Amino acid sequence: MENGPPPAIHIKGIRDGLLVTLRGKAWPDLQSALMSQIESQPTFFQGGRLVLDVGEHVLKVAELSALRDLLSDRSISLWAVLSESPTTEQTAQNLGLATRISKPRPEEVRQVTEVRDDTALWIRQTVRSGTRIEFPSHVVVLGDVNPGAEIISGGSVIVWGRLRGVVHAGAGGDQKAVVCALELSPTQLRIAGVIAVSPKREGKRQPEFAFLKDGQLLAEPWKA
Amino acid sequence: MTAKVVTVTSGKGGVGKTTAVANIAVALATNNMKVVCIDGDIGLRNLDVVMGLENRIVYDLVDVVEGRCRLRQAMIRDKRLPELYLIPAAQTRDKSAVSPSDMVRLCDELRPEVDWVLIDSPAGIERGFKYAIAAADKVIVLTNPEVSAVRDADRVIGLLEAEEKGPAALVINRVNPTMVKRGDMLSVDDVLDLLAVELIGIVPEDENVLVASNKGTPLSLDSRSRAGQAFKNIARRLMGEQVPFLDMESPGLLQRLLGRK
Numbered sequence: 001m002e003n004g005p006p007p008a009i010h011i012k013g014i015r016d017g018l019l020v021t022l023r024g025k026a027w028p029d030l031q032s033a034l035m036s037q038i039e040s041q042p043t044f045f046q047g048g049r050l051v052l053d054v055g056e057h058v059l060k061v062a063e064l065s066a067l068r069d070l071l072s073d074r075s076i077s078l079w080a081v082l083s084e085s086p087t088t089e090q091t092a093q094n095l096g097l098a099t100r101i102s103k104p105r106p107e108e109v110r111q112v113t114e115v116r117d118d119t120a121l122w123i124r125q126t127v128r129s130g131t132r133i134e135f136p137s138h139v140v141v142l143g144d145v146n147p148g149a150e151i152i153s154g155g156s157v158i159v160w161g162r163l164r165g166v167v168h169a170g171a172g173g174d175q176k177a178v179v180c181a182l183e184l185s186p187t188q189l190r191i192a193g194v195i196a197v198s199p200k201r202e203g204k205r206q207p208e209f210a211f212l213k214d215g216q217l218l219a220e221p222w223k224a
Numbered sequence: 225m226t227a228k229v230v231t232v233t234s235g236k237g238g239v240g241k242t243t244a245v246a247n248i249a250v251a252l253a254t255n256n257m258k259v260v261c262i263d264g265d266i267g268l269r270n271l272d273v274v275m276g277l278e279n280r281i282v283y284d285l286v287d288v289v290e291g292r293c294r295l296r297q298a299m300i301r302d303k304r305l306p307e308l309y310l311i312p313a314a315q316t317r318d319k320s321a322v323s324p325s326d327m328v329r330l331c332d333e334l335r336p337e338v339d340w341v342l343i344d345s346p347a348g349i350e351r352g353f354k355y356a357i358a359a360a361d362k363v364i365v366l367t368n369p370e371v372s373a374v375r376d377a378d379r380v381i382g383l384l385e386a387e388e389k390g391p392a393a394l395v396i397n398r399v400n401p402t403m404v405k406r407g408d409m410l411s412v413d414d415v416l417d418l419l420a421v422e423l424i425g426i427v428p429e430d431e432n433v434l435v436a437s438n439k440g441t442p443l444s445l446d447s448r449s450r451a452g453q454a455f456k457n458i459a460r461r462l463m464g465e466q467v468p469f470l471d472m473e474s475p476g477l478l479q480r481l482l483g484r485k
Binding site: 056084085086087089090125126128129130131144146147148164 | 375378385
């Protein structure tokens with residue numbers, strides 16, 4: 001594998017059907033290579049929904065519609081064309097094909113296999129506006145949580161920094177969850193089902209600790 | 225020559241991206257640098273107006289990307305500075321006409337020819353923003369001392385971190401020292417406190433910026449204006465010089481002449 005050129009056709013099953021990536025070579029060669037691959041495994045492709053990633057190939061309406069007809073003759077429906085060329089994107093749109101598929105963003109969604117009571121998510125950076133962190137257990141942030149950021153935790157939330165975004169601790173209903181921060185001034189604070197906004201305060205901020213008591217959300221200065 | 229590609233972006237609109245690009249470009253070009261500005265705001269082009277080159281546009285960015293002209297043909301040479309060029313945006317198209325890879329290709333073609341490529345990003349965080357930052361070696365995030373602008377800057381910095389574009393450089397534009405003193409405006413420290421990135425410029429609010437934009441003569445062509453001076457300092461910092469920040473509290477020339485505080 002390492003010696004030869006990368007394969008011109010790469011086929012992968014995705015949630016929305018089959019993703020076929022075509023690279024290098026001239027378009028007519030790619031098209032015939034794809035068709036012969038389909039001929040060799042007709043049952044695999046039959047009734048399939050195809051997404052074509054053509055990279056930088058510039059395709060005109062005639063070429064793309066010809067391919068679509070060839071595919072539909074074999075009961076394969078072409079529904080999307082991904083391309084880096086705006087001309088090809090335009091062509092695909094003219095033919096009523098999608099030019100984008102929803103790709104999962106693996107770097108933003110991390111799967112956790114096992115979560116116990118003592119599991120915590122460790123975040124060692126500032127959580128900026130527009131970032132949403134959801135975790136079934138505790139969350140520890142070494143950094144600030146800026147306004148516009150959201151942390152939704154099944155357990156407690158500890159912020160070693162300034163907490164100015166929205167935090168929901170005990171999102172699953174855990175009334176014992178707490179939130180503490182070096183500076184506790186969240187846009188909104190929720191513990192279990194109780195919501196509070198931080199009062200306007202002046203002066204030097206000190207570390208604080210928020211918890212539920214008799215259905216009331218309270219915040220107290222942290223005393224070591 | 226290997227050009228450095230710098231994108232100016234902000235998230236929020238109207239904070240002064242285009243003005244900043246025009247002024248930094250002029251300041252770099254005055255320092256004998258060969259500079260190309262690219263207006264990335266396809267469909268809402270402005271940079272040509274601010275630079276006073278509107279009536280000389282023949283080809284634009286989309287013409288280059290779609291192969292209707294050579295790169296050279298779309299580069300408009302500035303009237304005043306022979307080493308300053310503009311590649312204007314297309315006005316009759318939209319953001320879908322250009323992709324991130326188009327910008328990377330275009331900048332790679334420019335890199336051996338010039339010292340600096342400055343890209344004026346459109347507002348927002350959608351496709352226009354994505355192609356504007358695609359080729360950038362450095363991204364300048366511009367903001368105003370205003371809560372909403374800072375919030376958007378924070379979002380943009382987060383997106384740049386996710387794209388692994390390296391640390392963003394911050395410019396705070398339109399700082400009004402009198403209002404800061406009264407406590408009616410966020411101070412430079414307040415903004416830095418929240419965004420926690422490297423600061424490379426503080427630009428004071430200056431009426432002359434608007435006048436200059438309307439006339440198409442960027443302020444940094446004029447040595448007396450304080451905003452112009454601030455942009456020149458940003459250009460020098462980009463070139464690697466250590467330049468102290470302007471003292472926002474110091475009285476302006478006129479006030480000194482009149483003997484006021």
